[in-house]
Amino acid sequence: MNMRFPIAVFVFAIVSVGAGLQTRPATDATRSPQNKESDFLTRIRRLTVEGRRAGEGYWAPDGKRLVFQSEREPGNPFYQIYTLDLTTGDTKRISPGYGKTTCSFFRPGSDEIEFASTHHDPKSKQYQQEEIDFRASGKTRRYSWDYDPEFEIYAYAEKTGKYTRLTNARGYDAEGSYSPDGQFIVFTSMRDAYNRTLNAEEKKQLEVDPSYFAEIYIMRADGSGQKRLTSVPGYDGGPFFSPDGKRIIWRRFDTSGLIANVFTMNPDGSDVRQITDFGAMSWAPYIHPSGQYILFASNKLGFENFEVYLVDIDGKKEPVRVTYADGFDGLPVPSPDGRQVAWTSTRAGGSEGQIFLGQWNHEKALDALRAAPLRVGVR
Amino acid sequence: MKRILIVALLLSPSVSAQQTAIASRTRPAVEFLASDRLEGRDTGSPGERLAGDYIAMQLARAGAKPLPGRRDMFMPFEFTAGTRDGGSNLAIRGAGGASQAFRGAEQVQALSFSDDAAVGGPVVFAGYGLVVPESQDFGYDNYTGLDVKDKIVLVLHYFPEDTDAKTKATLARYSDLRYKALAARQHGAKGLLVVTGPRSPNAGQTLRMTSDTALAGSGIPAATISGAVANALFAGASKTLAAAQEEFDSGNPHVAGFTLPTSVDLTTKVVREKQTGRNVVAYLPADPGSKVPDAGRPWVIVGAHYDHLGHGTRGTSLADKNEAGQIHHGADDNASGTAAVLGIAETLAKQRLRRNVVFTLWSGEEIGLVGSNAFVTNPPVPLAQVAAYLNFDMVGRMQNNRLAADGVASSPVWSRILERANVAAGFDLATNPDPYQPTDSSNFNQAGLPTLFFTTGSHPDYHRPSDTADKIDYEDLDRIVDFAGAVVQAVANVDMAPEFTKVDPPQTGATLAGVRVTTGTIPDYTTDAKGLLLAGVVGGGPAEKAGLMKGDIIVEIAGQSITNIYDYTFALELLKADTPVKVVFTRNGERRDVQLTPSGRR
Numbered sequence: 001m002n003m004r005f006p007i008a009v010f011v012f013a014i015v016s017v018g019a020g021l022q023t024r025p026a027t028d029a030t031r032s033p034q035n036k037e038s039d040f041l042t043r044i045r046r047l048t049v050e051g052r053r054a055g056e057g058y059w060a061p062d063g064k065r066l067v068f069q070s071e072r073e074p075g076n077p078f079y080q081i082y083t084l085d086l087t088t089g090d091t092k093r094i095s096p097g098y099g100k101t102t103c104s105f106f107r108p109g110s111d112e113i114e115f116a117s118t119h120h121d122p123k124s125k126q127y128q129q130e131e132i133d134f135r136a137s138g139k140t141r142r143y144s145w146d147y148d149p150e151f152e153i154y155a156y157a158e159k160t161g162k163y164t165r166l167t168n169a170r171g172y173d174a175e176g177s178y179s180p181d182g183q184f185i186v187f188t189s190m191r192d193a194y195n196r197t198l199n200a201e202e203k204k205q206l207e208v209d210p211s212y213f214a215e216i217y218i219m220r221a222d223g224s225g226q227k228r229l230t231s232v233p234g235y236d237g238g239p240f241f242s243p244d245g246k247r248i249i250w251r252r253f254d255t256s257g258l259i260a261n262v263f264t265m266n267p268d269g270s271d272v273r274q275i276t277d278f279g280a281m282s283w284a285p286y287i288h289p290s291g292q293y294i295l296f297a298s299n300k301l302g303f304e305n306f307e308v309y310l311v312d313i314d315g316k317k318e319p320v321r322v323t324y325a326d327g328f329d330g331l332p333v334p335s336p337d338g339r340q341v342a343w344t345s346t347r348a349g350g351s352e353g354q355i356f357l358g359q360w361n362h363e364k365a366l367d368a369l370r371a372a373p374l375r376v377g378v379r
Numbered sequence: 380m381k382r383i384l385i386v387a388l389l390l391s392p393s394v395s396a397q398q399t400a401i402a403s404r405t406r407p408a409v410e411f412l413a414s415d416r417l418e419g420r421d422t423g424s425p426g427e428r429l430a431g432d433y434i435a436m437q438l439a440r441a442g443a444k445p446l447p448g449r450r451d452m453f454m455p456f457e458f459t460a461g462t463r464d465g466g467s468n469l470a471i472r473g474a475g476g477a478s479q480a481f482r483g484a485e486q487v488q489a490l491s492f493s494d495d496a497a498v499g500g501p502v503v504f505a506g507y508g509l510v511v512p513e514s515q516d517f518g519y520d521n522y523t524g525l526d527v528k529d530k531i532v533l534v535l536h537y538f539p540e541d542t543d544a545k546t547k548a549t550l551a552r553y554s555d556l557r558y559k560a561l562a563a564r565q566h567g568a569k570g571l572l573v574v575t576g577p578r579s580p581n582a583g584q585t586l587r588m589t590s591d592t593a594l595a596g597s598g599i600p601a602a603t604i605s606g607a608v609a610n611a612l613f614a615g616a617s618k619t620l621a622a623a624q625e626e627f628d629s630g631n632p633h634v635a636g637f638t639l640p641t642s643v644d645l646t647t648k649v650v651r652e653k654q655t656g657r658n659v660v661a662y663l664p665a666d667p668g669s670k671v672p673d674a675g676r677p678w679v680i681v682g683a684h685y686d687h688l689g690h691g692t693r694g695t696s697l698a699d700k701n702e703a704g705q706i707h708h709g710a711d712d713n714a715s716g717t718a719a720v721l722g723i724a725e726t727l728a729k730q731r732l733r734r735n736v737v738f739t740l741w742s743g744e745e746i747g748l749v750g751s752n753a754f755v756t757n758p759p760v761p762l763a764q765v766a767a768y769l770n771f772d773m774v775g776r777m778q779n780n781r782l783a784a785d786g787v788a789s790s791p792v793w794s795r796i797l798e799r800a801n802v803a804a805g806f807d808l809a810t811n812p813d814p815y816q817p818t819d820s821s822n823f824n825q826a827g828l829p830t831l832f833f834t835t836g837s838h839p840d841y842h843r844p845s846d847t848a849d850k851i852d853y854e855d856l857d858r859i860v861d862f863a864g865a866v867v868q869a870v871a872n873v874d875m876a877p878e879f880t881k882v883d884p885p886q887t888g889a890t891l892a893g894v895r896v897t898t899g900t901i902p903d904y905t906t907d908a909k910g911l912l913l914a915g916v917v918g919g920g921p922a923e924k925a926g927l928m929k930g931d932i933i934v935e936i937a938g939q940s941i942t943n944i945y946d947y948t949f950a951l952e953l954l955k956a957d958t959p960v961k962v963v964f965t966r967n968g969e970r971r972d973v974q975l976t977p978s979g980r981r
Contacts, residue, residue, distance in 0.1 A: 043780055044807050045780055045805050045806055045807040045808065046801070046806075046808045046809075047798075047801075048798060049795075049797050049801065049808060049810055050794040050795045050798045051794070084802065086802060087803075088802070089798070089799035089800060089802030089803055090799065305968050307968075324967050325968065326932070326965055348809060348810070349809075356807075
């Protein structure tokens with residue numbers, strides 16, 4: 001899976017909580033009879049076909065391309081980063097082709113694309129072979145992600161083909177995205193687990209689930225001025241700027257790793273506000289270019305049944321369900337003009353996601369939010 | 380499309396006509412081919428000839444030519460248009476020397492695949508005549524310990540009635556009569572008799588002559604006999620037919636057959652009426668200046684069948700009583716695919732091609748892929764020189780923007796080519812790895828070529844007179860032409876021809892032969908969702924009565940988990956008419972269950 005997707009938490013829950021885990025009953029207060037998927041999304045279509053899986057498609061500022069991660073080349077069982085030209089259909093790998101990569105983003109006003117990669121790790125090719133051998137053995141594991149501490153953020157310049165390393169801290173650095181002016185990157189780092197002495201309990205925590213140490217950081221687009229913005233235990237991750245650049249939206253897990261909610265804050269870390277409160281795993285938030293509402297994913301309807309939801313920018317209303325398909329629907333990303341949404345889904349069958357694209361009905365979204373009741377507990 | 384699994388025999392409300400005012404490239408061909416004048420384009424009929432003439436004219440108009448060395452675009456093939464019994468009869472010589480003679484369809488009738496022969500000898504009762512191959516590691520062989528060499532074998536129709544579901548599921552796979560005839564022949568028997576046992580549905584009745592398009596028999600005389608004839612064969616035996624069946628019905632693999640105290644003289648005669656159908660074949664030559672570096676495979680074939688069911692008299696019609704005998708227009712099946720191929724020819728005629736592109740419009744598809752089989756058996760272009768075959772069958776009824784591409788696993792290049800072409804086309808592409816589909820592409824897959832098969836899936840008008848031109852979604856059919864044109868062009872112009880990957884055939888071998896009930900469900904063939912997605916339910920049928928509807932995904936039936944259409948076919952084999960079973964399904968992601976009561980079918 002992808003790294004903006006906290007799959008480790010998912011696994012952790014199953015392993016350590018096991019049978020004690022109760023998914024919520026499959027009742028759905030937000031599903032009023034007048035809402036259905038085709039109200040919001042039409043002309044739904046599968047965008048990626050090649051390879052075992054693909055996901056996390058993010059739009060170029062001109063809306064003409066997507067950058068995404070996909071496992072589609074023989075010899076490397078890990079994600080690589082590709083751009084997809086929506087006019088010609090041409091795809092192009094922009095990551096080095098070896099090692100693990102994830103979480104890409106176009107830099108506005110430049111020819112750069114950022115992503116996280118481990119290709120500098122001398123052992124990265126060995127890990128590829130180990131994973132290929134493991135799969136050939138017929139064994140399966142619940143997930144194949146390990147928050148490799150070698151992950152560092154790179155900027156790739158399309159014109160020169162040059163990679164510039166932006167982070168240099170032991171611990172997973174990834175999940176980066178640029179500010180609308182292209183001057184800053186918000187990202188997730190687990191460096192806190194490596195840059196100080198951990199107590200015994202923390203050491204144990206690191207072994208079981210390093211994502212406990214994940215916090216949100218900000219830096220300049222050249223990698224300078226790295227600064228920590230959050231310091232609450234539990235996985236803080238998946239940050240993005242708002243369209244006006246004045247807020248950062250992200251998701252925060254509790255220490256159990258089972259409950260996540262969407263939050264916003266100022267780019268200096270102040271004025272933290274909680275947007276969702278489903279008591280479920282609500283994550284992968286992204287603000288619509290209108291600035292009026294947020295798309296996010298939640299497993300409110302069942303532990304493995306993620307759906308995309310819609311909530312007003314202040315989180316005052318009860319979220320509105322957007323997708324209605326079995327399996328996984330998440331990582332929604334609206335196009336720069338706000339008229340399309342790309343998201344990752346398993347609706348084509350199987351357990352591995354692919355990227356889907358649909359026309360987005362902005363007016364219907366606003367109508368549905370107007371009609372939605374106030375969230376319980378909101379004054 | 381040949382025979383896809385629609386266990387639906389009742390009328391359902393027809394779909395409202397789609398009105399589109401936009402000039403369509405595909406509409407004229409569909410409207411002509413599906414018009415009353417062509418009378419359903421039954422293989423070998425005047426309507427089929429007229430359709431073939433029209434297609435050849437359209438191909439010529441687009442700029443396509445007859446294949447090198449051929450004068451015209453027509454490639455005729457011979458097929459068996461109908462079979463009837465030519466006076467088969469049977470005489471029993473009893474232990475005491477008395478003799479009884481039987482003739483007439485009520486008592487004895489050849490099976491459609493029978494050889495013509497006169498044979499005589501002792502009769503051996505071999506239970507259900509089932510042999511489960513050793514590879515299945517199941518241990519069930521009704522011929523164990525029996526010497527049937529140069530004898531006549533008598534077997535029961537179907538498979539043991541009283542076994543558990545799992546045993547039934549396994550045995551049902553090998554219960555097709557052709558398979559039983561093969562088993563008898565392989566054990567050296569010189570004739571096969573089949574009776575529907577007293578403990579089975581339609582007990583004691585002879586089987587109707589089914590349509591069979593094979594040009595010759597299957598190497599053994601085979602006949603169906605009535606319960607009365609079977610009882611006469613059992614005269615003087617240690618037990619009755621009913622008692623013998625009951626023993627086999629337990630499914631116990633150690634129950635053995637035995638030699639009956641009677642001998643028979645069996646004469647079988649099947650009259651096969653030979654007719655001629657026509658494939659229409661033309662090509663666009665590659666640009667001599669820009670040929671591909673891979674000179675070994677300079678051809679690509681694009682095809683669709685244009686024949687349909689005529690008036691639906693040949694057996695695979697799903698017309699209800701009120702529509703029986705009417706013209707089956709076949710607008711979606713497969714005037715739509717034919718129009719798509721003509722549209723592709725027109726598009727590609729304007730492009731520079733690096734490979735020769737052959738357009739094949741098949742006849743004889745509905746009667747068993749006969750036209751494409753004749754082509755593959757005796758190809759006018761060596762198949763080893765063909766890069767790939769692309770097939771279009773039922774592409775005119777798009778729903779929810781969904782286009783299925785089946786056979787993606789037959790070459791590693793397909794997913795890349797499809798992904799690229801679909802970025803511009805924008806379909807919700809449902810890819811399915813399986814190249815073994817009930818349409819012409821399977822003949823090419825078996826011949827070792829990479830194949831792709833496009834379809835928009837089934838609907839309530841499938842194989843019924845109501846499959847008419849006004850219901851075709853021409854706007855999306857035109858989109859399919861653009862998309863498919865890009866896919867064909869990619870194959871025609873790629874440097875190295877697509878590599879062929881052999882896909883193992885589905886293990887199940889499920890057929891409708893063993894299905895004796897209907898549930899009134901219409902499976903959606905355009906998805907590889909886990910479970911069986913319903914494209915619809917038949918009005919008034921068991922599924923509708925149970926509350927199932929379009930969009931539901933069946934995941935379990937009668938305790939059998941369902942992950943695909945094959946599982947479903949199997950599960951159906953195990954159901955009994957009028958016995959309610961639990962059906963588990965998901966709707967909008969929620970798991971639910973209902974009781975469904977299948978009804979019987981004949």
